[in-house]
Amino acid sequence: MLTIFDWYNGPYPARVRIAVQELNLLDQVRFVSVDLWKGEHKKPEFLAKNYSGTLPVLQIEDGTYIAECTAITMYLDSLGPTPLLTGVTPRDKGVIHMMNKRVEIEFLDAISVYFHHATPGLGPDVEHYQNREWGLRMRDKALRGAHYFNEVLKAQPYVAGDTFSMADIALIGGFVFANIVKLEIPAELTALHTWHARMLERRSVQNWETISNPVS
Numbered sequence: 001m002l003t004i005f006d007w008y009n010g011p012y013p014a015r016v017r018i019a020v021q022e023l024n025l026l027d028q029v030r031f032v033s034v035d036l037w038k039g040e041h042k043k044p045e046f047l048a049k050n051y052s053g054t055l056p057v058l059q060i061e062d063g064t065y066i067a068e069c070t071a072i073t074m075y076l077d078s079l080g081p082t083p084l085l086t087g088v089t090p091r092d093k094g095v096i097h098m099m100n101k102r103v104e105i106e107f108l109d110a111i112s113v114y115f116h117h118a119t120p121g122l123g124p125d126v127e128h129y130q131n132r133e134w135g136l137r138m139r140d141k142a143l144r145g146a147h148y149f150n151e152v153l154k155a156q157p158y159v160a161g162d163t164f165s166m167a168d169i170a171l172i173g174g175f176v177f178a179n180i181v182k183l184e185i186p187a188e189l190t191a192l193h194t195w196h197a198r199m200l201e202r203r204s205v206q207n208w209e210t211i212s213n214p215v216s
């Protein structure tokens with residue numbers, strides 16, 4: 001049995017929850033809630049699982065902890081007979097990983113910095129340092145990123161090319177975070193919005209918040 005330590009409605013946990021469903025691994029996974037609103041993810045017990053103090057973290061059968069959404073997705077995708085989310089050919093692996101990381105740098109992680117620095121974030125007990133200007137700069141960076149991905153999706157159906165991949169899941173996570181912080185994605189970015197509407201038709205994207213029966 002695989003254990004995923006996460007919080008049921010977080011944007012980054014969403015990425016792994018969507019991947020688990022896309023890979024039909026839900027019956028092999030149990031979820032353990034870590035209440036980041038209470039700062040549980042910054043306590044020594046959890047930091048021993050993940051030095052970076054972030055969610056999600058996967059624990060595999062031999063006890064190894066794997067943090068980082070991309071790494072967790074790579075592990076899960078490698079369990080099956082052929083990769084479904086991280087690329088089969090060397091070229092596809094390279095392009096998918098590039099676009100996945102680009103989503104993080106140019107959109108998702110930028111929104112996260114805005115959340116933690118230019119909004120109340122997780123509250124004063126968790127946010128020990130905030131820099132509002134930096135947060136606002138990252139918000140503007142994310143909006144530039146939205147324009148970039150709109151151009152990408154004018155030319156191809158998915159973020160990394162012709163097939164659904166880990167990079168699409170990362171961008172879905174970005175939309176989840178944008179919704180949480182009420183960051184409006186400009187309506188004129190029609191290719192991006194059309195892509196998102198298509199993503200919302202996937203069952204894995206419709207119910208990622210409700211798949212966990214947390215073992216707290």
Ligand SMILES: N[C@@H](CCC(=O)N[C@@H](CS(=O)(=O)O)C(=O)NCC(=O)O)C(=O)O
Pocket residue numbers: 007009010011012013036041053054055056067068069070112122126
């Ligand atoms: N690079 C990490 C980032 C993970 C991350 O920031 N997770 C959030 C969880 S959530 O905000 O998406 O719910 C977190 O732990 N935030 C807590 C904090 O930053 O204090 C990854 O890809 O897993």
